[in-house]
Amino acid sequence: NAGVTQTPKFQVLKTGQSMTLQCAQDMNHNSMYWYRQDPGMGLRLIYYSASEGTTDKGEVPNGYNVSRLNKREFSLRLESAAPSQTSVYFCASSARVVQGIYNEQFFGPGTRLTVL
Amino acid sequence: QKEVEQDPGPLSVPEGAIVSLNCTYSNSAFQYFMWYRQYSRKGPELLMYTYSSGNKEDGRFTAQVDKSSKYISLFIRDSQPSDSATYLCAILDDKIIFGKGTRLHILP
Numbered sequence: 001n002a003g004v005t006q007t008p009k010f011q012v013l014k015t016g017q018s019m020t021l022q023c024a025q026d027m028n029h030n031s032m033y034w035y036r037q038d039p040g041m042g043l044r045l046i047y048y049s050a051s052e053g054t055t056d057k058g059e060v061p062n063g064y065n066v067s068r069l070n071k072r073e074f075s076l077r078l079e080s081a082a083p084s085q086t087s088v089y090f091c092a093s094s095a096r097v098v099q100g101i102y103n104e105q106f107f108g109p110g111t112r113l114t115v116l
Numbered sequence: 117q118k119e120v121e122q123d124p125g126p127l128s129v130p131e132g133a134i135v136s137l138n139c140t141y142s143n144s145a146f147q148y149f150m151w152y153r154q155y156s157r158k159g160p161e162l163l164m165y166t167y168s169s170g171n172k173e174d175g176r177f178t179a180q181v182d183k184s185s186k187y188i189s190l191f192i193r194d195s196q197p198s199d200s201a202t203y204l205c206a207i208l209d210d211k212i213i214f215g216k217g218t219r220l221h222i223l224p
Contacts, residue, residue: 043204
């Protein structure tokens with residue numbers, strides 16, 4: 001049982017390049033999330049998927065797209081990377097999203113992205 | 117005003133001391149309060165969560181919520197070097213909103 005896995009662990013891009021961050025979970029969770037973590041800013045939600053087939057914007061969606069490929073996998077794409085997207089990206093999953101009810105989120109190990 | 121405010125530290129304390137980590141929040145309607153622990157170069161992991169007000173204890177860790185003052189606390193008793201990490205408080209609005217995290221160093 002690997003939990004939440006992310007690839008790659010590290011990536012360096014040049015401005016304008018594109019890339020896709022991959023995330024997979026093996027806990028049969030319905031909901032998945034992408035966060036970015038910057039010094040002094042904490043964790044900020046980029047996009048989330050409450051269930052397979054749905055995606056919604058979070059706090060900082062600009063410059064990103066997501067795909068919920070199936071129940072296990074949720075990818076984050078940077079179409080044209082910018083230095084402001086240099087960050088650590090975390091994927092997370094939870095059993096489900098129920099309004100007003102807390103469900104524990106399980107996080108992956110992160111992807112450290114540098115955009116030059 | 118930010119939803120959750122947390123002092124980023126760093127906070128350095130000697131081994132064996134009692135540690136107090138704190139956050140304030142803005143909306144008195146919040147009901148779920150969480151503490152996540154994040155070791156260096158790892159993802160956050162849930163440490164404890166509480167519903168509504170009061171205390172919750174788990175081993176050396178106690179989470180406390182004071183809804184009247186909109187204040188949440190995490191106490192660590194008999195702190196160990198292995199407790200050195202960043203601690204993030206969080207609240208549940210329509211999404212989970214995280215504080216910025218407090219870096220804690222336990223000095224051997």
